[in-house]
Amino acid sequence: MNTKSLVSIDDISRDEILELIEKAKYFEANPNLKVLDGKVVATLFFEPSTRTRLSFETAVNRLGGRVIGFSDASTSSSAKGETLKDTIKMVSNYADLIVMRHHLEGAARYATEVTEVPIINAGDGSNQHPSQTMLDLYSISKTQGKLNDLTITMVGDLKYGRTVHSLLMAMRYFNPTFNFVACEELQMPAEYKKFCDTHGIKYTEHKDFSPEVINSSDILYMTRVQRERFTDIMEYEKVKNLYTLRNAMLADAKPNLKVLHPLPRINEIDQDVDDNPKAYYFDQARNGLFARQAIICRALGIDPVNN
Ligand code: CP
Numbered sequence: 365m366n367t368k369s370l371v372s373i374d375d376i377s378r379d380e381i382l383e384l385i386e387k388a389k390y391f392e393a394n395p396n397l398k399v400l401d402g403k404v405v406a407t408l409f410f411e412p413s414t415r416t417r418l419s420f421e422t423a424v425n426r427l428g429g430r431v432i433g434f435s436d437a438s439t440s441s442s443a444k445g446e447t448l449k450d451t452i453k454m455v456s457n458y459a460d461l462i463v464m465r466h467h468l469e470g471a472a473r474y475a476t477e478v479t480e481v482p483i484i485n486a487g488d489g490s491n492q493h494p495s496q497t498m499l500d501l502y503s504i505s506k507t508q509g510k511l512n513d514l515t516i517t518m519v520g521d522l523k524y525g526r527t528v529h530s531l532l533m534a535m536r537y538f539n540p541t542f543n544f545v546a547c548e549e550l551q552m553p554a555e556y557k558k559f560c561d562t563h564g565i566k567y568t569e570h571k572d573f574s575p576e577v578i579n580s581s582d583i584l585y586m587t588r589v590q591r592e593r594f595t596d597i598m599e600y601e602k603v604k605n606l607y608t609l610r611n612a613m614l615a616d617a618k619p620n621l622k623v624l625h626p627l628p629r630i631n632e633i634d635q636d637v638d639d640n641p642k643a644y645y646f647d648q649a650r651n652g653l654f655a656r657q658a659i660i661c662r663a664l665g666i667d668p669v670n671n
Contacts, residue, residue: 365476368663369483372473373494373530378537380662381501387658388502388651390669395654399671400429403664406459407433408451409486410442410466411592415627416486416495419652420463423660426653432459449478456481461663467592482663490524490593496626497530499655503648504583507622511535515580517543519573519607520587520632522552527626528587532556535565542567543577547606549599550589573607579616584609586625586632586645604631611636624648 370376376384391397405424409417413435421431433455434440442451448471455462456479464472465486472485472492487493505511516535518528522544532542532552542560544552544567551569560567570577578584586609594600608631609623622644625633629645637643661668 366482388654391654391657398428400427403429493526499652511538517581519545524593
């Protein structure tokens with residue numbers, strides 16, 4: 365495995381997280397540095413994406429590199445039955461870095477085992493989405509002026525939501541307090557609650573998205589109930605609209621509160637929230653460009669500051 369791969373947020377230390385945030389800040393001020401001249405980055409998306417793929421590709425383009433890949437696996441030879449192993453080995457012949465999204469948990473980790481080219485996990489099933497976590501941390505740091513001692517409320521699909529799983533793990537360095545708001549069917553999995561217990565992270569679980577929970581929060585992290593993760597569509601129909609944030613619900617929120625969402629949203633944030641200064645999800649997605657520029661440079665061993 366190439367040690368510069370980023371498969372799980374657990375692959376990087378607190379210092380590396382802080383360094384990536386500093387680099388993201390640097391790229392926000394200098395988004396067009398041509399530090400990837402001659403580099404080819406492959407984006408292999410076996411699952412749909414708007415933000416992750418396009419921000420990775422924009423990041424490469426702005427840094428002067430070239431992009432190859434596919435946004436729809438049905439146009440690749442995996443539709444003819446080619447294995448993931450063979451696909452990764454083939455693409456490794458062409459690219460300096462592989463960014464991949466796959467519906468199977470562990471697919472990115474497996475890819476690291478069949479190639480020496482660094483792999484960036486752009487989401488594997490319900491497991492991890494570490495580049496999303498880096499842009500989330502950058503967004504939290506920018507809006508709160510710190511990462512430490514914050515109350516973060518995660519709402520919605522905490523069972524299948526890879527973004528909340530990754531964020532929870534990364535926050536272990538920063539003494540968070542979590543509120544988990546979810547229905548019985550979509551609660552935070554036991555392994556992540558155990559992770560909190562092991563690392564002394566405070567959390568409480570709620571079924572009600574109550575004013576008390578909202579008004580105690582520094583960050584409201586809304587998530588979509590992901591239809592694609594359900595095997596029983598009736599189960600999805602039952603839970604899909606249980607939690608919706610509306611503008612009026614933010615009336616007594618803390619002045620520093622920001623509403624985050626990895627997007628796409630369906631019904632979980634009403635459009636009347638969009639003009640509230642506390643709504644930060646579109647800026648959050650923009651921050652993804654800079655966070656991913658930092659992640660790409662780390663993977664390729666490029667220091668943009670001293671290049
Ligand atoms: N946040 C996120 O992963 O969005 P996409 O699915 O559009 O990439």
